[in-house]
Structures are given as C-alpha cells and as structure tokens.
Amino acid sequence: MASKGPEDEHPSVTLFRQYLRIRTVQPKPDYGTNPALSSILLNSHTDVVPVFKEYWSHDPFEAFKDSEGYIYGRGTQDMKCVSIQYLEAVRRLKLEGHSFPRTIHMTFVPEEEVGGHRGMELFVQRPEFRALKAGFALDEGLANPTDAFTVFYSERSVWWVRVTSTGRPGHGSRFVEDTAAEKLHKVVSSILAFREKERQRLQSNPHLKEGAVSSVNLTKLEGGVAYNVVPASMSAGFDFRIAPDVDLKAFEKQLHAWCQAAGEGVTLEFVQKWMDPRVTPIDDSDPWWSAFSRVFKDMNLTLEAKIFPATTDSRYLRAVGVPALGFSPMNRTPVLLHDHDERLHEAVFLRGIDIYTQLLPALASIPALPSDS
Numbered sequence: 001m002a003s004k005g006p007e008d009e010h011p012s013v014t015l016f017r018q019y020l021r022i023r024t025v026q027p028k029p030d031y032g033t034n035p036a037l038s039s040i041l042l043n044s045h046t047d048v049v050p051v052f053k054e055y056w057s058h059d060p061f062e063a064f065k066d067s068e069g070y071i072y073g074r075g076t077q078d079m080k081c082v083s084i085q086y087l088e089a090v091r092r093l094k095l096e097g098h099s100f101p102r103t104i105h106m107t108f109v110p111e112e113e114v115g116g117h118r119g120m121e122l123f124v125q126r127p128e129f130r131a132l133k134a135g136f137a138l139d140e141g142l143a144n145p146t147d148a149f150t151v152f153y154s155e156r157s158v159w160w161v162r163v164t165s166t167g168r169p170g171h172g173s174r175f176v177e178d179t180a181a182e183k184l185h186k187v188v189s190s191i192l193a194f195r196e197k198e199r200q201r202l203q204s205n206p207h208l209k210e211g212a213v214s215s216v217n218l219t220k221l222e223g224g225v226a227y228n229v230v231p232a233s234m235s236a237g238f239d240f241r242i243a244p245d246v247d248l249k250a251f252e253k254q255l256h257a258w259c260q261a262a263g264e265g266v267t268l269e270f271v272q273k274w275m276d277p278r279v280t281p282i283d284d285s286d287p288w289w290s291a292f293s294r295v296f297k298d299m300n301l302t303l304e305a306k307i308f309p310a311t312t313d314s315r316y317l318r319a320v321g322v323p324a325l326g327f328s329p330m331n332r333t334p335v336l337l338h339d340h341d342e343r344l345h346e347a348v349f350l351r352g353i354d355i356y357t358q359l360l361p362a363l364a365s366i367p368a369l370p371s372d373s
C-alpha cells in the first residue's frame with residue numbers, strides 16, 4: 001500500500017513520516033536560514049499547581065471535554081495549552097514548507113510555579129542558554145474574558161516578607177508590657193494601611209490596571225504555644241507584588257521603618273525578593289513589538305498591553321536582556337489559572353494555534369537588528 005491514512009497507522013510511524021517531510025537537506029537544511037541572527041524563544045513551563053479535587057466538576061487530570069467543547073484540567077490555561085499551541089504552530093509551518101531567517105527555539109521548563117529557582121533562573125546562566133542566542137521571547141500570559149487578547153510587557157516584583165516580633169512573655173491573665181503580639185499588630189496595621197491605599201488608588205482611577213499598583217496580602221501568622229501563655233515571639237508573612245515603577249530601595253527602607261516604629265525586637269527577612277524589574281518596549285519603533293502587534297492588527301484582533309500582576313519566568317529572561325512578552329492566546333475565557341475547574345474551550349485553543357501560526361513567521365522574519373551584531 002502506498003500510503004495509509006494516519007487513522008490506522010501507528011502514531012510512531014506517523015511521527016517518523018512527518019519528520020521525513022521536513023527538508024533538512026544539506027547544504028541548506030531548513031532549520032533557520034540565518035543562524036547569525038538572534039533567535040526567537042518560545043518558553044513554557046511544564047509544572048502545574050496542586051488541586052482541591054473535591055471542588056472540581058471533573059477529574060482535574062483526566063482532560064474531560066464536555067458536550068459544549070470545554071476541556072477541564074489543571075494546566076488547561078496555565079500553561080499546557082501554550083506548550084501544545086507552540087508545537088502545533090511550528091509543526092504546521094514546517095509541514096507547509098516554511099523556513100525563516102531566525103531560528104525558533106522552544107523551551108519546556110520545570111519549577112515555574114515555585115519560583116523557577118531550579119528552572120529558568122538557573123537555565124539563563126548556563127552556556128546552553130547563551131548558545132540559543134535568544135533575541136526575543138514569548139512566555140505565558142493570562143486569559144481575557146472579553147473579545148480582546150492580553151499581552152504582558154512587564155511584571156510586578158515579588159517580595160515574600162516574614163516579620164518577626166519578639167517581646168516579653170508571661171501569664172495570659174496579666175497586662176504584660178511590650179508583648180510580641182502588640183508590636184506585630186502595629187506592623188500588620190501599617191502594611192494593611194498601605195494595602196488599602198493602593199486598593200483605593202486602583203479603584204478610583206479607571207486608567208490604572210491591577211499590575212500598575214502594588215499589592216500585599218497577609219498570608220501567614222505564626223506563633224503561640226498555649227492560650228494562657230503570652231508568647232515571646234510571633235511572626236507574620238506577607239506576599240507583596242510591587243509595581244515596576246516603584247523605587248525598590250526606598251520601599252525596603254519603608255518596610256524597615258514600619259518595623260522600627262512598632263518597637264524593639266521587630267525584624268524582617270525576605271523569603272523572595274525580586275530586585276530587577278524590567279519592561280519590554282511596546283512602542284511602535286521597537287521591531288519586536290511592531291511585528292507582534294502588526295499580526296493582531298492584520299487579523300483584526302484587539303490586544304491589551306498590561307503589567308503581569310504575579311510573576312512568570314519572563315522576569316529571568318528580561319533580566320538577562322532578552323525582551324519577553326507574556327502571551328497566552330485565550331480571549332472570551334475567564335481567568336481560571338490556579339482555580340477550581342480550570343478549563344479552556346477547544347475552539348479558543350485551536351484559534352490560538354492559528355494566531356501563533358501568524359505570529360511566528362512575523363517574528364522569525366525580522367531582518368537583522370543592531371542588537372544582532
């Protein structure tokens with residue numbers, strides 16, 4: 001038989017035959033026609049966050065698809081969709097016989113959900129990363145419930161701060177002076193007042209988006225041994241997300257000042273402390289942005305540029321000088337990352353592949369730039 005359809009063929013054979021169709025013929029193999037130019041890096045992380053299975057309508061690891069076409073599963077939005085969309089767009093472009101001046105690399109990295117410290121943070125320091133010669137990167141974004149797509153050009157700096165207050169212990173029935181709890185309460189009040197100020201600033205200005213103001217939440221309280229023992233030490237944990245225009249040195253001083261104002265024996269330590277916020281240019285004079293945004297104009301799609309409210313591996317890429325945009329092609333989709341019933345409609349997923357199929361040629365065809373030499 002000359003050619004069997006893929007339906008009754010072993011998938012390994014199909015894959016083999018697809019590989020054979022890619023024209024890697026010397027002396028002009030089609031794996032990026034101008035290796036002197038910097039490459040396009042398509043990054044995605046493979047890890048996902050845990051689930052509370054009992055709150056899910058379907059098993060979060062079964063990839064259940066309902067009768068309307070919604071696919072349920074941990075990672076449908078964050079960000080297994082994007083990994084497969086990259087692969088499918090590249091596969092489509094290869095099957096159509098395209099090749100571009102710039103090489104396209106895909107990285108599938110671990111550990112993003114716990115800070116990327118043993119993932120992208122290490123990888124960007126490796127010679128293997130430098131060998132990729134990445135000139136521009138795409139990484140994850142967020143869904144947008146409206147018709148528009150969101151793209152992220154920066155992100156807030158994450159600071160996880162543990163404030164420890166020490167004071168005099170004693171019997172729970174007495175007015176003990178200088179307790180750890182009183183002083184911790186003062187710091188908590190100062191920080192929550194800052195939180196309220198930022199919340200009001202966001203609420204009162206419709207032009208401001210979530211990522212443009214700083215946020216903080218009190219996420220941990222630790223201390224105490226018994227109801228009738230005043231503890232000598234108590235601590236509070238805070239998750240700060242600091243807007244990219246904030247002077248971080250000055251903000252750190254402010255944190256110390258709040259601790260000092262609470263009294264003696266109040267100290268702070270950092271569990272996460274990002275000090276290098278970067279902004280990827282999004283003006284039309286920037287060739288990467290110009291190519292990226294032009295595709296949306298040509299496809300008649302609306303694009304909203306924002307600051308990512310949380311953190312992604314893009315920060316490590318930007319910090320080593322690779323301009324990165326956070327983009328997950330999910331419009332008309334509620335933001336359900338890390339949530340119960342995380343899901344994505346198959347039509348939105350498939351449309352995302354179409355978008356990458358337009359985006360990748362545009363980015364990989366940008367002619368030589370001053371930054372390439």
Ligand SMILES: CSCC[C@H](NC=O)C(=O)O
Pocket residue numbers: 112113114115116158272310311312
């Ligand atoms: C600093 S480690 C935490 C990384 C995590 N990233 C995605 O959710 C976040 O909380 O933003």
Ligand SMILES: [Zn+2]
Pocket residue numbers: 045078079112140
């Ligand atoms: Zn993610």
Ligand SMILES: [Zn+2]
Pocket residue numbers: 049078113337338
């Ligand atoms: Zn996540």
